[in-house]
Amino acid sequence: MSTALQPTAAEQALGVSLPSRRMEDWRWTDLRARINKPYPPQKVQAPARDVERLLAASPFAKIAKARVVFVNGALDEKHSRLSGLNIGPVDAKLKITDPVIALNSTLKAEGVRLKFSETQDQPVEIIHITTDAAPRALAVHNRIEVADGASAFVIETFLGEGDYVLNAVTEIAVGKGAHLDRLKLQDDSSASTHLAQSIYELEEASRLNDVLVLKGSALTRQNGTLAFNGQHAEAKISGAYLLKGKQHCDTALVINHNVPHCTSRELFKCVMDDDARGIFQGKVVVARDAQKTDGKQSSHALLLSERAEFDAKPELEIYADDVVCGHGATAGDLNHDHMFYLKSRGIPEAEAKALLIAAFVGEAFDMVANDELRAALAGLAESWVVNK
Amino acid sequence: MADQDTIDLVKTIDVDKYKYGFETDIESEYAPIGLSEDIVRFISAKKNEPAWMLEWRLEAYRVWKEMDEPTWAKVSYPKIDFQKIYYYAAPKRSAAPKSLDEIDPKLLETYAKLGIPLKEQEILAGVRKQGEKSQLDEEGNEVAQSRVAVDAVFDSVSVVTTFKDELAKAGVIFCSISEALREHPELVKQYLGSVVPQGDNYYAALNAAVFSDGSFVYVPPGVRCPMELSTYFRMNARNTGQFERTLIIADKGSYVSYLEGCTAPTREESQLHAAVVELVALEDAEIKYSTVQNWYPGDAEGKGGVYNFVTKRGDCRGAHSKISWTQVETGSAITWKYPSCILRGDHSRGEFYSIAISNGRQQVDSGTKMIHLGKNTSSRIISKGIAAGRSDNTYRGLVSAHRKALNARNFTQCDSLLIGDKCGAHTVPYIEAKTSTAQFEHEATTSKISDDQMFYCMSRGLSEEEAVALIVNGFVRDVLQQLPMEFMAETQKLIGISLEGSVG
Numbered sequence: 001m002s003t004a005l006q007p008t009a010a011e012q013a014l015g016v017s018l019p020s021r022r023m024e025d026w027r028w029t030d031l032r033a034r035i036n037k038p039y040p041p042q043k044v045q046a047p048a049r050d051v052e053r054l055l056a057a058s059p060f061a062k063i064a065k066a067r068v069v070f071v072n073g074a075l076d077e078k079h080s081r082l083s084g085l086n087i088g089p090v091d092a093k094l095k096i097t098d099p100v101i102a103l104n105s106t107l108k109a110e111g112v113r114l115k116f117s118e119t120q121d122q123p124v125e126i127i128h129i130t131t132d133a134a135p136r137a138l139a140v141h142n143r144i145e146v147a148d149g150a151s152a153f154v155i156e157t158f159l160g161e162g163d164y165v166l167n168a169v170t171e172i173a174v175g176k177g178a179h180l181d182r183l184k185l186q187d188d189s190s191a192s193t194h195l196a197q198s199i200y201e202l203e204e205a206s207r208l209n210d211v212l213v214l215k216g217s218a219l220t221r222q223n224g225t226l227a228f229n230g231q232h233a234e235a236k237i238s239g240a241y242l243l244k245g246k247q248h249c250d251t252a253l254v255i256n257h258n259v260p261h262c263t264s265r266e267l268f269k270c271v272m273d274d275d276a277r278g279i280f281q282g283k284v285v286v287a288r289d290a291q292k293t294d295g296k297q298s299s300h301a302l303l304l305s306e307r308a309e310f311d312a313k314p315e316l317e318i319y320a321d322d323v324v325c326g327h328g329a330t331a332g333d334l335n336h337d338h339m340f341y342l343k344s345r346g347i348p349e350a351e352a353k354a355l356l357i358a359a360f361v362g363e364a365f366d367m368v369a370n371d372e373l374r375a376a377l378a379g380l381a382e383s384w385v386v387n388k
Numbered sequence: 389m390a391d392q393d394t395i396d397l398v399k400t401i402d403v404d405k406y407k408y409g410f411e412t413d414i415e416s417e418y419a420p421i422g423l424s425e426d427i428v429r430f431i432s433a434k435k436n437e438p439a440w441m442l443e444w445r446l447e448a449y450r451v452w453k454e455m456d457e458p459t460w461a462k463v464s465y466p467k468i469d470f471q472k473i474y475y476y477a478a479p480k481r482s483a484a485p486k487s488l489d490e491i492d493p494k495l496l497e498t499y500a501k502l503g504i505p506l507k508e509q510e511i512l513a514g515v516r517k518q519g520e521k522s523q524l525d526e527e528g529n530e531v532a533q534s535r536v537a538v539d540a541v542f543d544s545v546s547v548v549t550t551f552k553d554e555l556a557k558a559g560v561i562f563c564s565i566s567e568a569l570r571e572h573p574e575l576v577k578q579y580l581g582s583v584v585p586q587g588d589n590y591y592a593a594l595n596a597a598v599f600s601d602g603s604f605v606y607v608p609p610g611v612r613c614p615m616e617l618s619t620y621f622r623m624n625a626r627n628t629g630q631f632e633r634t635l636i637i638a639d640k641g642s643y644v645s646y647l648e649g650c651t652a653p654t655r656e657e658s659q660l661h662a663a664v665v666e667l668v669a670l671e672d673a674e675i676k677y678s679t680v681q682n683w684y685p686g687d688a689e690g691k692g693g694v695y696n697f698v699t700k701r702g703d704c705r706g707a708h709s710k711i712s713w714t715q716v717e718t719g720s721a722i723t724w725k726y727p728s729c730i731l732r733g734d735h736s737r738g739e740f741y742s743i744a745i746s747n748g749r750q751q752v753d754s755g756t757k758m759i760h761l762g763k764n765t766s767s768r769i770i771s772k773g774i775a776a777g778r779s780d781n782t783y784r785g786l787v788s789a790h791r792k793a794l795n796a797r798n799f800t801q802c803d804s805l806l807i808g809d810k811c812g813a814h815t816v817p818y819i820e821a822k823t824s825t826a827q828f829e830h831e832a833t834t835s836k837i838s839d840d841q842m843f844y845c846m847s848r849g850l851s852e853e854e855a856v857a858l859i860v861n862g863f864v865r866d867v868l869q870q871l872p873m874e875f876m877a878e879t880q881k882l883i884g885i886s887l888e889g890s891v892g
Contacts, residue, residue, distance in 0.1 A: 024460070288809065288810075289809075291809070301821065303821065303823070303824030303826075304824065305824055306791075306794075306823050306824050306825060307791070307823075307824075308824055309820070309821060309822045309823075310819075310820075310821045311818070311819060311820045311821070312817075312818075312819040312830075313816070313817065313818050313819070314815075314817060314819075314830070314832070315814070315815060315816050315817075316804075316813075316814060316815040316832060316834055317812070317814045318804070318806065318812060318813050318814060318834050319809075319811075319812045320806075320809055321806035321807065321808060321809045321811070321836045322809070322836055323806075323834060323835070323836075324833075324834075324835055325833070325834040325835075326831070326832055326833040326834065327815070327830075327831075327832050328829075328830060328831050328832075329817070329819055329828070329829075329830040330827075330828060330829050330830070331819065331821035331826060331827070331828040332821075332824070332826065332827040332828065333824040333825060
């Protein structure tokens with residue numbers, strides 16, 4: 001039986017072949033069905049007022065002092081506040097390991113290298129704005145570097161309007177003894193497709209705390225590969241899904257414990273309403289000599305509608321014996337006992353539900369080490385519950 | 389320090405010490421080597437099968453020819469040449485035996501060596517004493533009969549089935565599948581392939597085309613099978629594949645417990661075993677299926693050993709039905725096996741308890757599938773993997789709830805234990821919840837025997853081997869308890885042999 005598929009018009013326009021569901025990593029996400037019409041790569045000039053309106057829509061607009069603004073895939077220095085930032089061109093060369101990176105290369109993504117040589121207390125926001133225009137594909141490629149011993153907080157925000165395919169690759173390199181906090185908010189237009197890849201490299205004794213809040217786009221695919229290159233490093237990757245309608249969100253994370261004495265934690269809290277579908281694929285690979293590894297991953301789904309769906313594949317691949325690894329996954333609806341408890345105390349049903357949902361995703365938001373940002377996220381979740 | 393010693397001990401494990409590695413010199417009748425439509429016809433003719441059965445086989449063969457060998461499992465082995473295998477080997481005999489006396493004494497000797505209680509007096513001297521409570525009986529009722537009925541399959545043919553008459557009194561049909569094809573064709577025709585269709589997967593299709601024998605069980609409505617049923621599979625002849633097919637039907641409100649054991653002689657070349665097991669549980673029926681798989685695992689360097697590619701599936705077809713799989717996997721060079729439950733009936737329940745031990749160069753890729761289709765269905769998975777030596781041990785499982793499977797409930801726990809730093813333990817679970825009313829919980833851990841545990845045991849005077857044995861037995865206890873009495877003692881010993889060196 002032949003496994004080769006004829007390239008579709010959409011694939012010809014993009015210049016790459018899209019992954020099919022016959023590929024194990026894409027078994028639950030049918031990109032060929034989603035991208036079923038041509039999205040030609042195009043540079044579009046955006047009216048300033050559209051840009052300003054979208055910029056103001058960022059829930060973090062008032063929190064981050066410094067910001068790097070991308071409009072339709074290109075750096076917009078006019079709207080950015082770059083003072084005090086070390087910004088240079090990004091090395092476009094990427095090792096092509098999967099379809100998302102391949103698309104990024106083909107689309108000749110632009111981007112910056114943001115380097116932190118010393119400790120920066122204030123969060124820096126990278127905002128990606130996509131304005132309404134003809135259906136098109138666009139790509140960005142950024143690199144965040146934290147030098148040895150330094151620490152930084154970076155927010156990546158994705159906002160947009162209209163129908164587009166956005167491909168975003170973010171390289172994250174945390175140096176020896178360095179520390180990086182990142183918060184990614186994906187609130188792209190509800191008609192868009194968001195394909196992202198995070199490539200993490202952690203050196204000795206470094207710490208990474210990454211929180212992904214995925215709530216926009218009709219289809220989101222968030223890939224991540226993390227490599228521990230030095231011992232005693234620690235990585236936490238958390239995620240929250242807020243999905244409704246026919247939204248589809250698929251996260252695929254691979255944590256490579258290449259060296260001993262590293263710790264990794266993944267916590268995903270996924271809320272799905274209506275016909276939404278959430279997917280979590282996590283893989284922890286412990287190499288032969290990565291003894292004393294401590295790896296845990298957990299994914300929890302809250303299904304608010306009978307038609308909502310959650311699929312999970314929490315995988316462990318372990319070749320070292322002196323390790324502590326585990327994963328947990330749960331799926332279910334709101335706990336009836338909890339609802340009863342709240343209602344019996346006079347809290348109306350809608351409010352009780354909102355409270356429980358907020359508490360559920362709140363666990364992921366709690367990972368954000370910044371009070372203002374946490375409050376902004378809580379507000380975001382609240383308005384999601386009210387407006388659904 | 390203690391664990392370093394443990395590792396050293398495990399390294400010295402003599403995995404060549406396979407107790408069942410002897411070969412019985414019995415004259416056998418073979419089909420010509422290789423596989424073709426003619427071979428399928430040959431096997432069918434040998435079995436005097438009805439025409440529809442031959443058609444069924446040929447259809448399977450044609451489907452198989454078009455299929456590709458699956459490669460998704462985490463196992464690696466040289467490509468199998470399906471034309472270099474004998475698909476039929478049978479101990480020669482003049483006519484069908486009517487009693488044990490007519491059977492080749494060498495065969496009986498073989499079974500005696502294997503410790504299989506074929507003769508009735510041996511069965512009467514069974515493991516369980518009168519009045520002792522059966523482990524199987526959930527209500528705690530006493531099971532009056534404690535004997536075991538055995539169907540022994542030697543290479544391709546079922547040689548003897550004991551206790552047939554007594555079972556017949558209760559209405560239970562327990563015979564070889566070729567006999568069932570002759571005596572009860574309507575039952576076979578109705579159910580064969582209804583759980584695992586011919587084209588289900590590569591090895592199931594191969595099996596459907598060339599299966600030579602196996603066991604058939606039918607328990608009529610309302611009957612609680614008076615004794616444990618058991619099949620013993622023995623692969624003896626050289627270069628043969630064993631393809632047996634088991635079909636168990638529990639009619640409304642009935643109950644049956646079935647045990648399966650397997651061994652093979654020590655050989656340098658690998659042997660193929662591709663079996664299919666189909667279980668059908670109708671309304672209120674319960675089937676308990678236990679396996680102790682101890683095929684020859686190959687030597688320390690991974691030479692030889694059985695390739696065990698097995699499709700096992702149970703269909704909880706009726707409401708309130710229950711199927712429970714318990715497996716102890718210690719043998720085989722490669723294990724590729726996923727006993728599954730299709731929970732079709734409302735309120736049906738599926739269970740999977742597994743101990744998979746790999747040592748030497750063994751590769752295990754095993755797990756289960758729980759497919760929730762009916763309302764208020766529940767399932768439970770307990771899997772314990774132990775990897776030692778240079779082996780790879782993978783749990784691969786799927787739990788899925790269909791959109792209409794309201795209130796589906798699953799609990800999964802898979803734990804892996806690593807002994808030594810040359811082995812691998814992997815967990816690949818798939819969870820698919822298509823309805824919010826499904827409650828799924830999944831937990832997995834991977835660890836080694838902790839120094840604290842070892843220290844604690846040894847400070848109380850246990851030797852290192854005893855300590856490891858104690859801890860490993862504790863680790864697998866949840867599953868051991870699910871085994872019928874007859875298998876429990878044997879299994880504990882088997883665990884010891886499998887991890888020899890560390891367990892003593």
